[in-house]
Amino acid sequence: MALALVMLLPKRVASNPVDNRSRWLMTAGLVLIGIQFLTQYIGDFRSTDATKAIIINIAFFIPSSALICLSILNLQRQGNLKTIEKWIWVPTWVIAMTLMITAAMGQDLPNEDKSSQMLLAEIISSTLYGLTQLYYSYVQVKELKRMEEVLNNYYDRHRDDLLTWMKLNVAFLALMSLLVPVVIFASKWLLTCFGAILFTGLFYQWTCFCRYVISSDARYMSKAEEDSTKVQNETRENSNIITLSTEIEQRIERSVNQWITNQKYLHKGLTSSDVAKEMKLPRYQLAYWIKKNGYSSYSNWVTTLRVNHAKSIIVAHPDWSNEAIANHCGISLSHFQKVFHEQTGMTPAQYIHSV
Numbered sequence: 001m002a003l004a005l006v007m008l009l010p011k012r013v014a015s016n017p018v019d020n021r022s023r024w025l026m027t028a029g030l031v032l033i034g035i036q037f038l039t040q041y042i043g044d045f046r047s048t049d050a051t052k053a054i055i056i057n058i059a060f061f062i063p064s065s066a067l068i069c070l071s072i073l074n075l076q077r078q079g080n081l082k083t084i085e086k087w088i089w090v091p092t093w094v095i096a097m098t099l100m101i102t103a104a105m106g107q108d109l110p111n112e113d114k115s116s117q118m119l120l121a122e123i124i125s126s127t128l129y130g131l132t133q134l135y136y137s138y139v140q141v142k143e144l145k146r147m148e149e150v151l152n153n154y155y156d157r158h159r160d161d162l163l164t165w166m167k168l169n170v171a172f173l174a175l176m177s178l179l180v181p182v183v184i185f186a187s188k189w190l191l192t193c194f195g196a197i198l199f200t201g202l203f204y205q206w207t208c209f210c211r212y213v214i215s216s217d218a219r220y221m222s223k224a225e226e227d228s229t230k231v232q233n234e235t236r237e238n239s240n241i242i243t244l245s246t247e248i249e250q251r252i253e254r255s256v257n258q259w260i261t262n263q264k265y266l267h268k269g270l271t272s273s274d275v276a277k278e279m280k281l282p283r284y285q286l287a288y289w290i291k292k293n294g295y296s297s298y299s300n301w302v303t304t305l306r307v308n309h310a311k312s313i314i315v316a317h318p319d320w321s322n323e324a325i326a327n328h329c330g331i332s333l334s335h336f337q338k339v340f341h342e343q344t345g346m347t348p349a350q351y352i353h354s355v
Contacts, residue, residue, distance in 0.1 A: 001206045002030040009210060018079040019213040022071040026209060029067035030202065036060030037195060051118065055100045058125050061180055062093045062132070068202075069136040069173055071209070072166065075218075076143035078225055085139060092132045096125035126180070133177025140170045147221070152297035153231075153287065154224035156270040157335055162217045165208035172201045227273055227283065234284035252289045255279040265305040266330045272298040306331055307343040314348055315355055322348055 005027040039056055066089035074081055103121035144167060151159045176198065212218055259265075259279050275298075276283040287298070295301040306329045313325050320328075325348065326336035340348055 001203065002027045002034065004210070005030070005206070009213070016213070016218070018074060019218060021079060022074045022209070023213070025067050025071035025074060026206070029064045029071065030206070032060050032064035032067065033198075033202070036064065051104050054122055055097075055104060057180075058096050058100060058129065059093075062089055062096060062129050065089075065129075065133055065173070065177065065180070066136065068205070069133070069140065072169060072173075073136065073140055073143065075212075076140065076147060076166070078222070085136075088135060089132050092128045096128055100125055129180060130177055133173070133180075137170060137174035137177060140173070144170060149297065150224045150228045151221070152299040154227050154272050155220075155299055156268075156272075156302045157299055157331070157339075159220065162221055165212065169201075169205045169208065172205065176201070223271075227271075231284045231287050234282060235287070238282075238284060248285070252281060252285050255281050256286075256289055260305065263309070265302055266309065266328065268330045268332075270302065270330075275302075303331075303339050304343060307340055310336075310340060310348070311344070311351065314352055318352055 005023050009023055036056060036059075039060075040053060043052070043056075070081065070086065073085060099121040103118040106117060144163060147163060148160070151162065179194065256279065259275070264270075264275070264278060272286060273283055276286045279286065290298055290301050293301075295304070310325050310329045310331070313320060313328060317325075322336060323333045326333045329336075331339065337347060340346075340351075344351055346354060
């Protein structure tokens with residue numbers, strides 16, 4: 001997997017510094033975890049020296065897990081990692097290794113026994129590892145929510161499909177962060193099972209990462225991020241005008257109502273940037289109007305307009321198929337029944353019988 005990231009992806013990701021940096025972070029994490037398992041296998045430390053086995057686990061798991069987490073977080077943040085996120089694992093690693101090596105050097109008991117100092121060092125080290133990984137999980141989940149909001153405020157429908165793989169991987173990494181501190185003390189067969197699960201999860205993560213960076217998904221996300229940044233900057237620059245000018249608010253209202261009257265929302269693939277241009281409004285003013293009128297996002301507003309129109313079509317043309325209604329309202333058939341039920345609490349067929 002690491003070789004594929006190094007040798008097969010460069011041509012696809014070299015032009016994108018964010019993807020390229022994430023590629024190297026994930027490669028480093030995979031290499032370290034590979035070395036860790038290879039070292040354990042060659043030395044057979046589980047059978048010959050359990051203390052050394054645990055030290056090796058701690059030594060490699062902390063940096064490898066952190067690097068893999070950072071590869072995902074780097075994608076989420078578009079390369080803008082904070083200093084604490086980059087280096088929080090380093091003091092964890094230093095403290096853990098210091099405690100473990102110091103305790104091991106002072107241990108005079110046979111290998112199968114552990115001194116209280118060694119046991120305490122192992123518990124503290126594994127706890128520090130778990131807390132560090134939980135911190136990364138917290139940041140990643142927070143970023144996922146932000147990314148969902150960014151997508152919903154740019155595209156005219158929910159684009160959860162762009163983030164599904166990332167959600168699963170964040171959940172997997174969080175689960176591993178809870179299991180590793182326990183498994184490193186486990187018996188050999190349990191560690192083997194854990195290794196199989198770990199490599200399966202890593203293979204899935206690697207596959208999804210490669211697909212994401214070479215597909216159009218990453219570009220879709222980048223466009224939404226760029227628009228979000230632009231809106232935030234414009235909102236800050238014009239905050240006083242937005243909150244105080246009644247004349248501007250009235251102009252926004254007229255533009256939005258005219259756009260709705262002309263049923264422009266029936267067109268497919270409308271981004272919020274496209275709609276703002278059609279209304280001849282700055283993007284931040286449209287975002288302000290949507291939020292002021294109680295909609296959770298741009299996609300929620302457009303979906304509400306389309307579903308309301310679909311309801312009128314169902315009443316006027318009860319013989320129309322769901323596919324015909326969906327196409328007329330600018331919604332894909334696969335998405336139509338889902339959003340209709342979300343908005344009305346009924347399927348189209350149930351709605352026909354209710355009116």
